[in-house]
Amino acid sequence: MAPCLCTLTPLPSPSTSISKFILDQPCLSIIQTKCSTIKDLQIIHAQIIKTGLIKDTIAASRLLAFAATSPAADINYALMLFDQIQNPNLFIWNTIIRGFSRSSNPRMAVSLFIDMLIQLSVEPERRTYPSVFKAYAELGLARDGAQLHGRILKLGLQFDVYIRNSIVHMYANCGCFGEALELFRDGEDMDVVAWNSMILSLAKFGKVENARDLFDNMPQRSSVSWNNMISGYVRTGNWVEALSFFSIMQAEKIKPNEFTLVSLLNASAHLAALNQGEWIHDYIKKNRIELNVIMVTAIINMYCKCGSIEKAWQVFESASTKxxxxxxxxxxxxxxxxxxxxxxxxxxxxxxxxxxxxxxxxxxxxxxxxxxxxxxxxxxxxxxxxxxxxxxxxxxxxxxxxxxxxxxxxxxxxxxxxxSMPMKPDAVIWGSLLSSCRSYGDIKMGEWASRNLLDLGVDESCGHVLLSNVYAGEGDFEMAIQERMLMKEKGIEKNPGCSLIEVNGEVHEFLAGGRLHPQVQEIRLLLENLTLKVRDINFHNHDF
Structure with missing residues (x-):
């Protein structure tokens, strides 16, 4: 619902300060209490223009703060407001820079900061810098950010906790771990935010073991620390470790956030761990966690990949938000x-x-x-x-x-x-064609596809094995053996097949020909017994 229009209150008495009079204006209080969308703000903005209150810095800054940094922010509208403000003060500069540092256009935050330095009408202070470092982090411009780091050292602001955290985050997010760790170790009292930035960035760049070392040595952990580790494991494909780490997290009574639950659902999907995925889904329902689009998609994907298509369909049909x-x-x-x-x-x-x-x-x-x-x-x-x-x-x-x-x-x-393709075919296309050549016995085309697959150099074993199968399928065993011998001469080994199975909530991984599973002897004994029983059944059926 749009906020009601308001009018100016009578002029203040001489004993009332102008700033108090402006702050008491109904239009400004509505921004904080009833304004929830940019459309609401536009109505208030129009009224403030009519009353002439727009010329006041306090009124303009209230409008700008909502447009630039609220949950309903519209950064382009905020920039339009900023451009109309004459002689913006420090709060207004900080607000617009912070708004752009959080937006999809962080480069504008850096540009505005440079404008601020050039104009010299207002000097940046400690609350200005974290937003600029955040913008450099999002842009991946650690080298440019290092110049600003030099300014911080000259100004003696390097011990400010917010500035220091933002510099650590910038270096780490850009993959400059040497600089980040140097600054990290120099700070005797680095807070949990800095630790979390390091863990998140290390995991982001695939250094999940280094992230775990930092996590284990944290003097104090927050829920973000745990959630960052799980998302790091999932991002790097360590799905079993992610689920194991979640078990530790549960034992410590740390609540997962929405992003963690999505990560865990994705891990369950990749492992086909249906029991674990169902448990997470039940957890979401019991704790009445809002089912946004991302969450619903993750649940559907988990059930589909775990083979429970009916449950996936139920979730899809019952979802209020799709x-x-x-x-x-x-x-x-x-x-x-x-x-x-x-x-x-x-x-x-x-x-x-x-x-x-x-x-x-x-x-x-x-x-x-x-x-x-x-x-x-x-x-x-x-x-x-x-x-x-x-x-x-x-x-x-x-x-x-x-x-x-x-x-x-x-x-x-x-x-x-x-x-006729406008791009070069990949290994998937050549492998698909090779499989079809085997099914329909087209040796000539199979050879053409195999050559192209081998030229890509992605997985040499695949081209040789598939072509060998094409030859064997047509009864040309000499050529089939020749392909296998060629693999041996080149020292190429076929990647072993891998399968996963969930038993009693635990995921077991098996490699073709592998003997590393802790229960391999029991499994082999069971298979031998089953083989004997099958032979016995076949013998009796034949006898009958």
Whole structure:
């Protein structure tokens, strides 16, 4: 609801200060109490212009503070307000710089800071600098930020806790860990914010073990410290470690935040750890955590990747807030679970919804077509994507259409698509074509695909193994053996297959031919017993 319009109160008596009179204006109090959107602010702004109050610095700064730093901030509107203020004071400069440092255009924060220095009407002070360092951190400009660090040293402000934290964050976020650690170690009383900045940045750059060392040595931890470690493990693909660390976190009675829960759902999805994923979903429901679009997407994705497509569907249909990512995850989930018709039907529903399909939507529906060899449908969606939605096909879209053609045995057509691609085909495309050549016995095209795959140098074993399978499939065992021998001569080893299984909430990993599992003897004994039982059953059936 828009705030009501207000009028100026009578002029103050001589005993009332002008500043108190301005602060008591209803228009200004409404900004803090009833203003919740930029539209509300515009109404108040118009009224303040009518009354002439806009010329006052206090009134202008209240408007600017809401436009630049509130949850409903509109930084472009804030800049327009700033440009209309004559002789902005220090608070106004700090507000607009802080607003841009948090925005999608942090470069403007640096530009405004330079303007502030050039104009010399107002001198920056300690509250100005953290926002500028944050902007340098977001821009990845540690070298430029180092010059500002030099200014801080000259001014003697290096011991200010907020400035020091922002400098540590800038260096760490830009990957300059030498400078960050030097400053970090020089500070005898570095607070938890600085420690958290280091942990988050180390994890961001894949140095998760270094992040864990810092975490273990923290004199004091906050919930952010724990959450940063989990997100670091997930970001670097250490999903088992992420779930194990979460168990420790639970034992310490530390509550996860929304971002951590999303990270844990993603870890459960990658490990196909359904029990763990269900527990996290139940935790979200029991604690009445708001199901925003990101959270709903993570839950759907987890259930899909853990094989529980029905639960994913229930979450999708019952979600009050659905984003495009929710639709895409559900379509993809249906496609990979062999429910292609439902995936295509859901895509049609998406087209009729408030959302427009994006490039991910089309990858999902093309995958559905691929799994059921719906060539005409795939061609239709590929054309729809480019002509109706003006989406430029990526290498993944080409990969899907080539896979559809290959699975349907249309190898010549797949070859034509590959040759017409505006970008160089990747290993996925050549591997897909090679698999199709094996299925349909096209040795000549298989050799062509294998050569191109080997030229990429991504995974040499893949090209040799697939081509060997093509030869073997056509009965040319001499050539099949030759490919295997060629691998041996080059010293190329086939990457072992890997599988994961969750038992009683614990995820177990198995490598083909691996013997490192702690219960490998028991597993082998059980398999031998099962083999004997199968042989016994076959013998009795044959005897009958």
């Amino acid at each position: 984003g495009l990512s929710c639709w895409n995850s559900m379509i993809m989930g249906l496609a990979i679970h062999g429910r292609e018709n439902e995936a295509i039907e859901l895509f049609s529903r998406l087209e009729s919804s408030e959302f427009k399909p994006d490039d991910v939507s089309f990858i999902s529906v093309l995958m559905a077509c691929s799994h059921s060899r719906l060539v005409k449908k795939a061609k239709y969606y590929f054309s729809l994507m480019t002509k109706k939605y003006n989406i430029k096909p990526s290498i993944k879209h080409y990969g899907c259409i080539i896979d559809v053609l290959g699975r349907a045995g249309l190898l010549r057509e797949a070859e034509m698509v590959i040759k």
